[in-house]
Amino acid sequence: MRLAQKLPLKVLATLHCCLLFLIISIKASSQPLPLITVAMYIEPPFSDIVDGVFVGENIEIANLLAKKMATKAKFIYCPPARCFAFLQNGQADMMIAIRKTQSREKFLHYLEPPIKIQHLPLQFYIRSDSNIVLDKYQDLLPLKVGVLRGASYFDKFDHDTQLTKVPLINYQQLVDMLLKGRIDTFLEREETIMPWVDQDVYKTKINLAKFVYDKTVGSYIVVSRKSPLRDNITQLSAALKSLSDSGDIQAITNKIRN
Numbered sequence: 496m497r498l499a500q501k502l503p504l505k506v507l508a509t510l511h512c513c514l515l516f517l518i519i520s521i522k523a524s525s526q527p528l529p530l531i532t533v534a535m536y537i538e539p540p541f542s543d544i545v546d547g548v549f550v551g552e553n554i555e556i557a558n559l560l561a562k563k564m565a566t567k568a569k570f571i572y573c574p575p576a577r578c579f580a581f582l583q584n585g586q587a588d589m590m591i592a593i594r595k596t597q598s599r600e601k602f603l604h605y606l607e608p609p610i611k612i613q614h615l616p617l618q619f620y621i622r623s624d625s626n627i628v629l630d631k632y633q634d635l636l637p638l639k640v641g642v643l644r645g646a647s648y649f650d651k652f653d654h655d656t657q658l659t660k661v662p663l664i665n666y667q668q669l670v671d672m673l674l675k676g677r678i679d680t681f682l683e684r685e686e687t688i689m690p691w692v693d694q695d696v697y698k699t700k701i702n703l704a705k706f707v708y709d710k711t712v713g714s715y716i717v718v719s720r721k722s723p724l725r726d727n728i729t730q731l732s733a734a735l736k737s738l739s740d741s742g743d744i745q746a747i748t749n750k751i752r753n
Contacts, residue, residue, distance in 0.1 A: 528566040528727060533557045534578035534587035535570045537665065539690040541592060544572065553591035555747045556610055560716065563734040564727075574664045576645030585721030592714045594647050602720050606732045608739055609713035611748060615684045616709035617648060620673060621702050627679055629704035641669045641681030648682060649708050666691045674700060682708070 535542050535549060535557075542551040549570040561568040568589075573581060581587035583602045595605055619635075621627045628634060632651070635658055644662040647653055661678050663669050669681045670691050685703075692701065716735060718724045724731065738744050 531568045532587045533589045534581045536575045582719040588722040593717045603717040604728050606716040609715045611714045613712045616707040617682050619680050619682045619704035623702045638679040641678040
């Protein structure tokens with residue numbers, strides 16, 4: 496007697512459904528992903544717009560991952576806070592080089608591994624003609640501290656409600672407001688700020704405070720939990736790991752920095 500004749504009808508029906516689901520899943524996973532919409536704000540040398548074209552390290556990494564997944568990346572410009580809003584409501588699929596926080600994990604998937612480990616310290620900038628002493632964290636308490644709206648720096652600072660934080664929309668505003676005396680300080684990594692300041696101004700009108708935040712932090716590619724890509728997190732992470740293991744991502748980083 497054949498096996499099918501020995502099995503109860505309910506078991507046969509269950510096996511049929513499981514087989515059908517497996518076939519559909521395999522077929523779906525073999526299909527190329529749709530166009531990936533990547534939210535991107537201006538942060539030279541990582542991301543910039545030159546002659547109407549997005550360029551920079553993060554752009555190349557996004558394009559590389561999209562190519563690995565047999566699709567293409569489309570970039571949309573937005574200030575940082577709006578970029579995160581786009582991800583939160585599903586208007587964008589992805590962002591590149593994002594710090595991991597508990598609040599962001601509520602609406603973002605983080606692809607593993609991180610694309611890099613950031614070793615450069617967060618510097619605090621003050622005007623060279625000011626009398627501000629900023630040698631330790633507590634010295635921030637009486638100051639007006641400029642922050643990039645939507646950005647995350649480090650946990651103690653992010654959650655400190657005693658500090659007076661002035662949210663601004665871009666790096667140029669941070670620099671301008673400091674030079675005009677409307678904020679007392681702001682914090683960022685030096686490689687991010689340098690492109691926004693004339694070098695003579697940087698050398699003569701801006702000082703780096705003694706206090707810095709100098710801990711390494713992972714930089715991740717994130718996917719919106721409302722994006723169609725949420726069903727492909729495993730494949731995306733596998734593709735990212737392959738690109739990382741092969742040295743392709745490091746090659747982009749080395750090329751941009753050199």
